[in-house]
Amino acid sequence: MTDSAALLNKHSFIELGARQRAKALLDAGTFRELLDPFQRIMSPWLARQGVVPQADDGVVIAKGSLDGLPVVIAAIEGAFQGGSLGEVGGAKIAGALELAAEDNRNGIPTRAVLLLETGGVRLQEANLGLAAIADIHAAIVELRQYQPVVGVVAGSVGCFGGMSIAAGLCSYLLVTQEARLGLNGPQVIEQEAGLDEYDSRDRPFIWSLTGGEQRFASGLVDRYVADDVAQIRQQVGELLQQGLPTQQRSAQADLYLQRLARLDAEPQIEPATVRDLYQGERS
Amino acid sequence: MSSYSLRGLHWFDALSGDAKPVYGLPASLKVADGFLGEQPARFLAVVADPANRFARARNGEVGLLEGWGLAKAVDEVITADQGKSEKRALIAIVDVPSQAYGRREEALGIHQALAGAADSYARARLAGHAVIGLLVGKAMSGAFLAHGYQANRLIALRDPGVMVHAMGKASAARVTLRSVEELETLAASVPPMAYDIDSYASLGLLWETLSVEQIEQPTASDVNRVTECLTQAIGDVAEKGRDLSSRLGASNRAASSHVRQLLREQW
Numbered sequence: 001m002t003d004s005a006a007l008l009n010k011h012s013f014i015e016l017g018a019r020q021r022a023k024a025l026l027d028a029g030t031f032r033e034l035l036d037p038f039q040r041i042m043s044p045w046l047a048r049q050g051v052v053p054q055a056d057d058g059v060v061i062a063k064g065s066l067d068g069l070p071v072v073i074a075a076i077e078g079a080f081q082g083g084s085l086g087e088v089g090g091a092k093i094a095g096a097l098e099l100a101a102e103d104n105r106n107g108i109p110t111r112a113v114l115l116l117e118t119g120g121v122r123l124q125e126a127n128l129g130l131a132a133i134a135d136i137h138a139a140i141v142e143l144r145q146y147q148p149v150v151g152v153v154a155g156s157v158g159c160f161g162g163m164s165i166a167a168g169l170c171s172y173l174l175v176t177q178e179a180r181l182g183l184n185g186p187q188v189i190e191q192e193a194g195l196d197e198y199d200s201r202d203r204p205f206i207w208s209l210t211g212g213e214q215r216f217a218s219g220l221v222d223r224y225v226a227d228d229v230a231q232i233r234q235q236v237g238e239l240l241q242q243g244l245p246t247q248q249r250s251a252q253a254d255l256y257l258q259r260l261a262r263l264d265a266e267p268q269i270e271p272a273t274v275r276d277l278y279q280g281e282r283s
Numbered sequence: 284m285s286s287y288s289l290r291g292l293h294w295f296d297a298l299s300g301d302a303k304p305v306y307g308l309p310a311s312l313k314v315a316d317g318f319l320g321e322q323p324a325r326f327l328a329v330v331a332d333p334a335n336r337f338a339r340a341r342n343g344e345v346g347l348l349e350g351w352g353l354a355k356a357v358d359e360v361i362t363a364d365q366g367k368s369e370k371r372a373l374i375a376i377v378d379v380p381s382q383a384y385g386r387r388e389e390a391l392g393i394h395q396a397l398a399g400a401a402d403s404y405a406r407a408r409l410a411g412h413a414v415i416g417l418l419v420g421k422a423m424s425g426a427f428l429a430h431g432y433q434a435n436r437l438i439a440l441r442d443p444g445v446m447v448h449a450m451g452k453a454s455a456a457r458v459t460l461r462s463v464e465e466l467e468t469l470a471a472s473v474p475p476m477a478y479d480i481d482s483y484a485s486l487g488l489l490w491e492t493l494s495v496e497q498i499e500q501p502t503a504s505d506v507n508r509v510t511e512c513l514t515q516a517i518g519d520v521a522e523k524g525r526d527l528s529s530r531l532g533a534s535n536r537a538a539s540s541h542v543r544q545l546l547r548e549q550w
Contacts, residue, residue: 034545034546034549034550035542035545035546035549039545041538041541041542041545043538044537044538045473045475048472048473049469049473061546063550087475087536087538087539088538088542090539091538091539091542091543092542092546094543095542095543095546095547096546098543099546099547099550119458120449121424121449121450123449123450123455123458123459123476124459124473124476125475125476126448126449126450126455126475126476127447127448127449127474127475127476127477127482127483127486127488128475128486128536128539129449129475130424130427130428130432130447130448130449131432131486131488131530131536131539132539133428134428134432134433134527135527135530135539137398137401137405137428137432137433138405138408138433138526138527141401141402141405141406141409142405142409145409161424161425161449162424162425162428162449164394165394165397165398165401165425165428165429166398167394167398168392168394168395168397168398168399168402169398169401169402181394182389182393182394183382183388183389183393183394183397183425184382184384184388184389184393184425185458187454187457187458188384188450188454188457188458189384189385189386189389191453191454191457192381192384192451192454193339193384193385193386197339197384197385197386198384198385198386198389209386209389209390210389210390215392218392220392220395248402249395249398250354250395250398250399250401250402251354251358251399251402251403251406252399253351253352253354253355253358253399253403254355256347256351256395256396256399257348257351257352257355260347260348260351260391263391265336265337265338265387268386268387269386269387269390269391271390273390274390274391274392277391278391278392
């Protein structure tokens with residue numbers, strides 16, 4: 001195939017909204033949305049603050065199958081309020097994961113895929129967003145006892161705040177070059193620590209530290225994929241087929257403490273330092 | 284007067300008493316094995332370490348070492364108590380001003396370190412350990428998610444210095460494009476946005492709030508009072524189970540229950 005033909009054949013995943021992303025991953029004809037926008041389950045907190053709520057609160061919950069396996073997808077809509085999680089959207093994700101775990105206890109092997117485009121807690125619903133994210137963490141750990149939970153950070157919002165911790169709890173993580181994964185958003189770090197520490201306007205700098213390629217090269221994610229619907233779908237399917245990982249990344253405290261002990265924390269850090277420290281010869 | 288809070292340290296010392304210190308952890312973690320009455324317990328606190336190797340985590344913030352260190356301290360208990368009929372309770376003493384904000388932290392994956400801590404606390408809960416969070420100071424954002432928010436039961440002391448929030452005021456104002464004054468006005472009428480513990484309590488997330496005489500330096504009667512409350516919380520967990528369902532039910536968190544009910548109907 002010529003380059004231009006390949007380009008024409010490619011379907012961007014990043015350009016899709018949350019609902020289309022969920023549809024694109026599920027087997028044809030199996031998409032069924034729960035609490036769809038027509039049911040208008042909206043945030044009870046936004047209107048009184050002069051923010052227009054959205055009929056799905058920015059989260060799509062879809063059941064269906066992926067390569068024939070029962071799966072629930074929770075997709076966050078990055079275009080609504082920066083993908084931030086409030087009470088309703090957070091409860092949709094936590095509740096879906098809780099029901100997936102219950103399915104497994106009843107002999108139904110439901111798996112979960114999280115499509116993460118989120119700045120974390122929606123500050124207009126602050127403490128209810130934070131509580132919902134704690135519930136999501138609990139539910140991921142619960143479901144992970146039975147089935148893999150696959151996290152996808154495709155871009156363009158990235159995955160931050162409490163939801164980056166949720167990503168860290170996933171059995172597997174898949175990213176593209178456009179993805180960013182980090183706890184604190186660049187603006188907040190700059191606000192808290194100053195411009196010298198973190199320049200939120202320096203995009204190459206930010207991607208070099210928290211971008212998908214760097215995270216993959218540092219072993220903090222499992223798959224690095226082109227922005228292509230077919231490829232992402234295939235790799236998510238492979239990860240679901242793999243079953244539970246032998247060693248959960250978030251359960252490797254000793255390993256990471258040993259690595260951090262080897263670091264000279266005095267000089268400011270470079271991306272290559274992280275790759276060497278976490279992957280050694282692999283980078 | 285130090286620039287960082289000593290509440291967590293003081294409450295750790297007071298509650299753990301002659302408990303046996305656990306070594307091999309970062310200096311910013313205080314961990315000890317002791318008893319609450321007859322109940323064996325591991326006490327855990329994140330405290331300020333002015334000599335922390337990571338400069339952005341010297342005031343009690345939860346950073347890379349703290350996240351992974353908490354994970355290690357909790358994992359040890361899960362492993363050691365596996366198969367035992369009586370499992371140690373985990374008492375997370377919470378006085379955490381924030382997660383660490385810094386370049387090193389982001390580069391080295393602080394999100395993964397905090398996931399490590401949340402993971403261990405959640406697995407401890409699932410393994411049958413009572414996990415109790417005791418809020419004696421700030422319980423902020425990612426720091427609280429890593430240290431405390433996976434508890435079966437949350438107990439907060441009643442004091443203006445005890446506060447739960449997703450982000451400090453200045454940053455929250457910047458991100459939401461408001462002034463700090465506007466933010467405060469809104470917080471007064473929107474309970475989840477408020478920083479005070481009474482507004483937080485109205486969300487139904489706390490199991491109990493307690494008044495004490497001296498929150499900075501607890502008295503003997505303060506310690507008795509809190510010890511008794513912790514013991515009751517452990518009993519309540521034994522009776523009612525290890526999930527987080529006790530946090531649902533408040534009118535200010537009604538949507539969280541409503542959404543779950545609809546999901547179940549449509550599942």
